[in-house]
Amino acid sequence: METNKTFTMIKPDAVANQHIGAILNKITQAGFKIVALKYTSLSPELAGKFYAVHAERPFYKDLCSFMSSGPIVAAILEKDDAVASFRKLIGATNPAQAEEGTIRKEFAESIEKNAVHGSDSDENAQIEGNFFFSAFERF
Numbered sequence: 001m002e003t004n005k006t007f008t009m010i011k012p013d014a015v016a017n018q019h020i021g022a023i024l025n026k027i028t029q030a031g032f033k034i035v036a037l038k039y040t041s042l043s044p045e046l047a048g049k050f051y052a053v054h055a056e057r058p059f060y061k062d063l064c065s066f067m068s069s070g071p072i073v074a075a076i077l078e079k080d081d082a083v084a085s086f087r088k089l090i091g092a093t094n095p096a097q098a099e100e101g102t103i104r105k106e107f108a109e110s111i112e113k114n115a116v117h118g119s120d121s122d123e124n125a126q127i128e129g130n131f132f133f134s135a136f137e138r139f
């Protein structure tokens with residue numbers, strides 16, 4: 001299992017608020033290398049599949065509708081200890097609890113519209129990267 005990769009999405013709120021450039025800049029400034037990158041969108045069905053792990057949570061339906069409400073940016077990122085390092089950079093799920101300097105503190109609107117996704121384990125990083133990218137789209 002690789003430990004130097006993680007997967008991220010810039011969510012529809014941050015794309016609509018014109019934060020793609022600023023967020024990618026923070027990511028690369030923090031030492032992550034972009035391995036794969038795509039501007040795309042999720043249908044409600046695909047959002048449901050991506051977040052299937054949350055199917056029983058009360059926010060699942062709203063989350064799938066939010067994540068399919070507009071374009072997103074998907075990326076695979078490379079750095080030592082990528083998953084933990086990236087989750088530190090994005091900050092807490094709820095931006096009200098996110099530390100100063102984190103992406104969510106700066107760009108998130110709410111606990112749902114929280115600007116970015118970050119994988120929560122090496123295994124999920126691999127699954128999520130494979131969800132969006134073929135071998136020919138990674139560098």
Ligand code: RTP
Pocket residue numbers: 054059063092093111112113114116117118119120
């Ligand atoms: P993510 O998976 O997107 O990186 O976020 P996370 O690990 O910090 O949070 P997680 O518990 O995995 O939740 C996934 C996403 O669901 C939305 N959410 N809404 N309304 C709510 O109480 C609520 N809680 C979570 C957020 O968009 C969260 O990032």
Ligand code: MG
Pocket residue numbers: 118119120
């Ligand atoms: Mg999560």
